[in-house]
Amino acid sequence: MTKQSVAVIGAGKLGEVVLSGLLRAGWPAERLLVTTRRAERAAELAERYGIRTVPNPAAVAEADVLLIAVKPQDAGKLLDEWGAEVPPGKLVVSLCAGLPTSFFAERLPGGIPIVRVMTNTPARVDEAMTAISAGPYATDEHLAVVEEVFRPIGRTVRVPEYQQDAVTALSGSGPAYFYLLVEAMIDAGVLLGLPRPVAHELIVQTAIGSAVMLRDSGEHPVQLREAVTSPAGTTISAIRELENHGVRAAMLDALAAARDRAAEIAAQMTAPKS
Numbered sequence: 001m002t003k004q005s006v007a008v009i010g011a012g013k014l015g016e017v018v019l020s021g022l023l024r025a026g027w028p029a030e031r032l033l034v035t036t037r038r039a040e041r042a043a044e045l046a047e048r049y050g051i052r053t054v055p056n057p058a059a060v061a062e063a064d065v066l067l068i069a070v071k072p073q074d075a076g077k078l079l080d081e082w083g084a085e086v087p088p089g090k091l092v093v094s095l096c097a098g099l100p101t102s103f104f105a106e107r108l109p110g111g112i113p114i115v116r117v118m119t120n121t122p123a124r125v126d127e128a129m130t131a132i133s134a135g136p137y138a139t140d141e142h143l144a145v146v147e148e149v150f151r152p153i154g155r156t157v158r159v160p161e162y163q164q165d166a167v168t169a170l171s172g173s174g175p176a177y178f179y180l181l182v183e184a185m186i187d188a189g190v191l192l193g194l195p196r197p198v199a200h201e202l203i204v205q206t207a208i209g210s211a212v213m214l215r216d217s218g219e220h221p222v223q224l225r226e227a228v229t230s231p232a233g234t235t236i237s238a239i240r241e242l243e244n245h246g247v248r249a250a251m252l253d254a255l256a257a258a259r260d261r262a263a264e265i266a267a268q269m270t271a272p273k274s
C-alpha cells in the first residue's frame with residue numbers, strides 16, 4: 001500500500017462513504033484527514049471513525065492526496081480559499097459531478113496533477129463502480145494512486161475525461177434508478193395484496209439474485225430476460241405493459257437528462273460572473 005496520506009475535503013454523504021471504505025480496507029487512520037464545513041459534522045465523524053478532522057488549509061498542507069467531495073456548486077468558493085496555495089507534490093482528485101478538470105486547473109498552481117473520479121454509493125458495501133480520468137499533469141502513476149484508493153471499495157475503470165458526464169448519468173446516479181424501480185415494485189406488491197414486508201423481501205432478494213447473475217453468469221441481459229419470459233406466460237404480459245408505458249424510452253431520456261444536467265452544472269460554474 002502507498003505511504004500516501006489522504007484528505008477527504010468536504011465529508012458529506014459521499015465523502016463519508018469513501019472514508020469508511022478506506023478504513024475498512026485497512027488504510028491507517030493516522031493517514032486520513034477529514035474536513036467539514038460545520039463543526040458538529042466534524043465532531044460526529046471524529047467520534048464515529050477515530051480520525052482527525054482539521055480545517056481545509058491544514059489538510060491541504062498535510063495530506064498527499066486531496067479528495068474534493070463538496071457539491072460542485074461549492075467547489076469554486078472552496079478553491080478560492082486555498083487553491084492558489086497548494087504546494088507542489090500534491091495530487092488533487094475531484095469527485096464533483098459535472099466539473100471538468102480544467103475548472104480545477106484554473107484555480108490551482110500550474111503543475112498540480114488533477115484526476116477526475118466518478119464513484120457511487122455502493123462503496124458503502126465495497127461494491128462501488130468508480131471511473132477515473134486523467135486531467136492536467138496527471139500521469140499513469142497518479143492514476144495508479146487513485147486506483148489504490150478506490151479499488152478496495154469496488155471496481156475501477158479508466159475512461160477519457162470527455163466520457164465522465166455520461167458515466168455520471170449511468171453509474172454515478174445509477175443506484176437511485178434501481179432504488180426507484182425497487183420502490184415501485186414493492187408498491188406493486190402491496191397493490192396485489194401482499195403485506196409490505198413480504199413484498200420488500202421478495203423484491204430485494206430478486207434484485208440481488210438478478211444483479212449477481214448479471215455480473216457472474218457471463219450472459220447478456222437479453223438472454224437472462226428471455227429465460228424468464230415464457231411464451232403466452234405471465235412475464236410477457238408485464239413486459240407488454242412496460243413497453244406500452246415507454247419504460248425503455250423513459251430510461252434513454254432520463255439518462256440523457258442526467259448527462260445534460262452535469263454539463264449544465266459545469267456551464268453554470270464556469271460562466272463569467274456578470
Ligand SMILES: NC(=O)C1=CN([C@@H]2O[C@H](COP(=O)(O)OP(=O)(O)OC[C@H]3O[C@@H](n4cnc5c(N)ncnc54)[C@H](OP(=O)(O)O)[C@@H]3O)[C@@H](O)[C@H]2O)C=CC1
Nearest residue numbers: 010011012013014036037038069070071072074095096097
Ligand atoms: N451522493 C452521491 O451518490 C454521489 C455524489 N457525487 C459527488 O460528490 C460530491 C458530494 O456529494 P454528496 O456527498 O452527496 O453531498 P453532501 O452535501 O452530502 O456533501 C458535501 C459536503 O461538503 C461540505 N462542504 C461544503 N463546503 C465546504 C467547505 N468549504 N469546506 C469543507 N466542507 C465543505 C458540506 O458540509 P455541510 O454538511 O456543512 O454543508 C457537506 O457535508 C458532489 O460533488 C457530488 O456531485 C458523486 C457521485 C455520487
Ligand SMILES: O=C(O)[C@@H]1CCC=N1
Nearest residue numbers: 097168171172173174
Ligand atoms: O445527483 C448528483 O448530482 C450526484 C452525482 C451523481 C450522483 N449523485
